Amino acid sequence: MSPELVIEKCMRCGACSGACPVNAIFLEEHSPKVSDECTECGLCVKVCPVGAFRPGGA
Amino acid sequence: MSDTLEYDVLVIGGGPAGSTAGRFSARNGARTLVIEKRQEIGSPVRCGEGISLSWLDELDIKDVGPWVSRYMNGARIYSPSGYVLEIVEEYAGDEVGCVIERDLFDKDMARRAAMEGADFMVKTAATGLLWKDGCVVGARVKQLGREFDIKAKIIIGADGFESQVGRWAGIYTAIPPKDIMTCFQYRMTGIDVDPDYTHFFMGSGAPGGYAWIFPKDERTANVGLGVQFSRLDGSVTPKDYLDRFIAGHEGLKNGEAIDMVAGAVSVAHPPERSVADGIMLVGDASRVVDPITGGGIINGMKQARMAGELAAEAVDQGRSDHEYLKRYEKRWRERFENKLWRNYMAKEKAMQLDDVMYDKIVDALSELDLRKVRVETILEGVRRKYPELIKEFEDMM
Ligand SMILES: Cc1cc2nc3c(=O)[nH]c(=O)nc-3n(C[C@H](O)[C@H](O)[C@H](O)COP(=O)(O)OP(=O)(O)OC[C@H]3O[C@@H](n4cnc5c(N)ncnc54)[C@H](O)[C@@H]3O)c2cc1C
Ligand code: SF4
Ligand code: SF4
Numbered sequence: 001m002s003p004e005l006v007i008e009k010c011m012r013c014g015a016c017s018g019a020c021p022v023n024a025i026f027l028e029e030h031s032p033k034v035s036d037e038c039t040e041c042g043l044c045v046k047v048c049p050v051g052a053f054r055p056g057g058a
Numbered sequence: 059m060s061d062t063l064e065y066d067v068l069v070i071g072g073g074p075a076g077s078t079a080g081r082f083s084a085r086n087g088a089r090t091l092v093i094e095k096r097q098e099i100g101s102p103v104r105c106g107e108g109i110s111l112s113w114l115d116e117l118d119i120k121d122v123g124p125w126v127s128r129y130m131n132g133a134r135i136y137s138p139s140g141y142v143l144e145i146v147e148e149y150a151g152d153e154v155g156c157v158i159e160r161d162l163f164d165k166d167m168a169r170r171a172a173m174e175g176a177d178f179m180v181k182t183a184a185t186g187l188l189w190k191d192g193c194v195v196g197a198r199v200k201q202l203g204r205e206f207d208i209k210a211k212i213i214i215g216a217d218g219f220e221s222q223v224g225r226w227a228g229i230y231t232a233i234p235p236k237d238i239m240t241c242f243q244y245r246m247t248g249i250d251v252d253p254d255y256t257h258f259f260m261g262s263g264a265p266g267g268y269a270w271i272f273p274k275d276e277r278t279a280n281v282g283l284g285v286q287f288s289r290l291d292g293s294v295t296p297k298d299y300l301d302r303f304i305a306g307h308e309g310l311k312n313g314e315a316i317d318m319v320a321g322a323v324s325v326a327h328p329p330e331r332s333v334a335d336g337i338m339l340v341g342d343a344s345r346v347v348d349p350i351t352g353g354g355i356i357n358g359m360k361q362a363r364m365a366g367e368l369a370a371e372a373v374d375q376g377r378s379d380h381e382y383l384k385r386y387e388k389r390w391r392e393r394f395e396n397k398l399w400r401n402y403m404a405k406e407k408a409m410q411l412d413d414v415m416y417d418k419i420v421d422a423l424s425e426l427d428l429r430k431v432r433v434e435t436i437l438e439g440v441r442r443k444y445p446e447l448i449k450e451f452e453d454m455m
Binding site: 011013014015017018019020021022023026027029042043045046047048049050051055 | 095104183185218219220221222225226232233235238240241242287290291292295296297318319320321322324
C-alpha cells in the first residue's frame with residue numbers, strides 16, 4: 001500500500017515530492033498527494049523532516 | 059472553463075530563480091509571465107537565510123533593498139568536541155555575508171521583475187505541460203479552482219526542490235538519497251549566541267550534514283540542521299536531531315521557537331541536462347545548490363539571468379529547440395560547473411569523516427591563517443599536523 005499522510009504533521013515543505021524517485025507525489029494546495037504511480041518504495045516516509053508519512057498499511 | 063493565455067515566456071515558480079529569469083526575459087523584450095503556486099511570494103520561508111553579497115553586480119542589483127536582516131563579521135565552525143575554526147568575512151569568499159529576510163528578498167526579486175515588465179500570477183499551479191511535436195509549448199494550470207492552459211514559446215522551470223516540471227519534460231532530475239539533505243529549522247528567540255557570526259556544527263549530531271545558527275538580531279536566530287537522507291531510517295527525524303542539538307547547547311536551550319521550517323536541499327553533482335525542446339530549468343529545479351554549504355539562492359539566480367536572457371533571444375530568433383537552448387547550459391557550466399564539481403567531491407569526502415577526524419581537522423585548521431578557504435588550503439593545513447589523515451583526500455589533489 002502507498003504511504004499514508006498524517007496531515008496534522010505535514011509542513012507542506014515538498015521534501016517528499018522532490019525525493020520520490022517516480023514523481024508520484026504532487027504538492028497540492030493543502031497537502032502532498034500520492035498518485036497511482038507510487039511503487040511503495042518508502043523513500044517519502046524516511047525523507048520527511050517531521051515524520052508525517054506513515055508506511056503503507058502500518 | 060477553457061480559455062487560453064499566450065505569452066512569449068512562461069516561468070513556473072516564483073522563487074528567487076523564477077523571478078530573476080522573469081526579470082531578464084522581460085528586460086530583453088519578451089512578454090513574460092511568472093506563475094507561483096503559493097498564495098504569497100516568499101512565504102512561508104523555507105530557508106536558513108544565510109547569503110553572501112558578492113553577486114549583486116552579476117545580477118545588476120544596485121541597492122540591497124529592505125531584506126538585509128543582519129551583517130555578519132564571519133563564520134565559526136565547531137568540531138564535535140568543541141574545537142573552533144573562525145573564518146573572518148574578508149577571507150571567506152562566498153560563504154558568509156549576511157542573514158536576510160527571505161520573504162522580503164523573494165518579494166523584492168519579484169518587484170524587480172515586475173518593474174521590467176514581467177507579469178505575475180499567484181495561487182496558480184502548473185499541473186502538467188502542453189506539448190506539440192515533442193516540444194513543450196505551455197502548461198496546464200490551476201488557479202482558484204479554475205483550470206486553463208497557458209501557451210508560451212519558451213518555458214522556464216523554476217519550481218525548486220520539488221521539481222516536477224523538469225521530470226514532466228523528461229529531464230531526469232531525481233536525486234539519489236545520499237545527495238539529499240533533509241532539514242528542519244526553528245527561528246529561536248531569547249537565545250544567547252554571538253550574534254555577529256554564523257555558526258556551523260559538524261559531526262554525528264547531524265549525520266552527513268551539519269547544524270547551523272544564523273543570527274537575525276542580538277537574541278534571535280535561525281537554528282537548523284540538515285541530515286543526509288540516506289542516513290535516516292524513518293525512526294529519528296531531522297526534527298528529533300535538532301531538538302537534541304538544542305537541548306545540548308547552553309546558549310539555545312532556554313530559547314523559544316517562534317517558527318518552524320522543514321525542507322530538503324540537493325547536494326548533488328551538477329546535472330547532466332538542464333534543457334529540452336521548449337524548456338530550460340533554473341535554480342534548485344536544476345540541482346545547482348552548492349554541495350558543501352547547501353546554499354542555492356545565488357547559483358540559481360546567476361543561472362536564471364542566463365536563462366531569461368537566452369529565452370528572449372530564442373523568442374527573437376523563433377527558436378525553441380534544445381540545440382539552441384543548450385547555449386544556456388553552456389553559459390552556466392562555463393560560469394560555475396567546475397566549482398560545483400570540486401565542492402561535490404569535497405563533500406563526498408567530508409561525508410566519510412567521523413567525529414574524531416572532524417576534531418583533528420578543525421583543530422589543525424584553527425592554527426592556520428585562512429586567507430582563502432579553499433580545499434587545497436584545508437588539505438595543506440591538515441597535512442602539516444596530521445599527515446596520516448591526508449591519505450584520505452589524496453585523489454582530490
Ligand atoms: C531548511 C533550508 C535552509 C536553507 N538555507 C539556505 C541558506 O541559508 N542559504 C541559501 O543560499 N540557500 C539555502 N537553502 C536553499 C534555498 O532555499 C534554495 O536554494 C532556493 O530557495 C532556491 O531558489 P529557487 O527559486 O530555485 O526555488 P524556490 O525558492 O524553492 O522556489 C520555487 C517556487 O516554485 C513554486 N512552485 C513549485 N511547483 C510549482 C508549480 N507546479 N506551479 C507553480 N509554482 C510552483 C514553489 O511554491 C516555490 O515558491 C535552504 C533550503 C532549506 C530547505
Ligand atoms: S516531506 Fe513531510 S512535511 Fe514535507 S510535504 Fe512531505 S509529508 Fe509534508
Ligand atoms: S513510497 Fe516511494 S514511490 Fe510511493 S510516493 Fe513514496 S517515495 Fe514515491
